[in-house]
Amino acid sequence: DTAVSQTPKYLVTQMGNDKSIKCEQNLGHDTMYWYKQDSKKFLKIMFSYNNKELIINETVPNRFSPKSPDKAHLNLHINSLELGDSAVYFCASSQEAPDTDTQYFGPGTRLTVL
Amino acid sequence: AQSVTQLGSHVSVSEGALVLLRCNYSSSVPPYLFWYVQYPNQGLQLLLKYTSAATLVKGINGFEAEFKKSETSFHLTKPSAHMSDAAEYFCAVSEGGSQGNLIFGKGTKLSVKP
Numbered sequence: 001d002t003a004v005s006q007t008p009k010y011l012v013t014q015m016g017n018d019k020s021i022k023c024e025q026n027l028g029h030d031t032m033y034w035y036k037q038d039s040k041k042f043l044k045i046m047f048s049y050n051n052k053e054l055i056i057n058e059t060v061p062n063r064f065s066p067k068s069p070d071k072a073h074l075n076l077h078i079n080s081l082e083l084g085d086s087a088v089y090f091c092a093s094s095q096e097a098p099d100t101d102t103q104y105f106g107p108g109t110r111l112t113v114l
Numbered sequence: 115a116q117s118v119t120q121l122g123s124h125v126s127v128s129e130g131a132l133v134l135l136r137c138n139y140s141s142s143v144p145p146y147l148f149w150y151v152q153y154p155n156q157g158l159q160l161l162l163k164y165t166s167a168a169t170l171v172k173g174i175n176g177f178e179a180e181f182k183k184s185e186t187s188f189h190l191t192k193p194s195a196h197m198s199d200a201a202e203y204f205c206a207v208s209e210g211g212s213q214g215n216l217i218f219g220k221g222t223k224l225s226v227k228p
Binding site: 004033040041042043044045048090092102103104105106107108 | 148150152156157158159160163202204215216217218220221223
C-alpha cells in the first residue's frame with residue numbers, strides 16, 4: 001500500500017526522445033508536485049497541481065509538461081530530451097488544511113539521457 | 115524570498131556520538147520548517163516539522179530540532195548516532211498555506227563511523 005508511487009524507477013534514453021514519468025498517490029491528497037534533484041543532490045520544485053490547476057510553475061523549460069488525468073495522478077512528460085535533463089525526479093503530494101505543508105515523496109525516477 | 119542554508123555538506127561522527135546538522139533559514143513571514151532524510155537510492159522521508167507550535171520538535175528515529183527565531187535556525191540533533199542514521203539530510207522551508215512551496219537546502223551527508 002505505497003502512498004506515493006512512481007514508474008519507472010530507472011529510465012535510460014537517447015537525446016531528442018520524448019518520455020513520460022508516471023506518479024500516483026493513494027493518500028487522497030489534493031496537491032501534487034514534481035521536483036528535480038541534480039547530480040549534486042540539490043532539490044528544486046518544478047510544478048505543483050491543485051484540483052487540476054497549475055499553481056506553481058518555476059522557470060522550467062516548456063519541454064516539460066505536467067499532466068493530471070485525475071486527482072490521484074500527476075504525470076511528467078518531457079519532449080526532446082537533453083543531456084542536462086539527467087537527474088532524479090521526485091513526485092510528492094500534500095493534503096488540504098490543516099496539514100497543507102507536509103509533503104510525502106515518491107521513491108524517485110532516475111533519468112539518464114545519453 | 116525564502117532560502118535555506120545548510121552548513122557543512124558532509125558531517126562525520128562516530129557511532130554513539132552526538133549528531134548536529136545545522137540549518138539556517140530566511141523568510142519574510144513566520145516559516146514552516148522541515149527536515150527530510152534520504153537514504154541511499156530512496157525517496158525523501160519526513161523526519162520532523164515545525165509549524166509555529168512548540169519550538170522543540172521531536173521527530174522519528176530519535177531526532178529532534180529546535181526552532182530559534184532570534185538565530186533564524188532550525189538545527190537537527192540526535193544524542194547518539196547509529197550506523198543506520200547514515201544518509202543525506204535536507205532542511206526545507208515553506209511559507210505555509212495551501213500553495214506551500216518547499217525550498218530545500220543543499221543537503222548534508224551524514225556518515226557514521228563504527
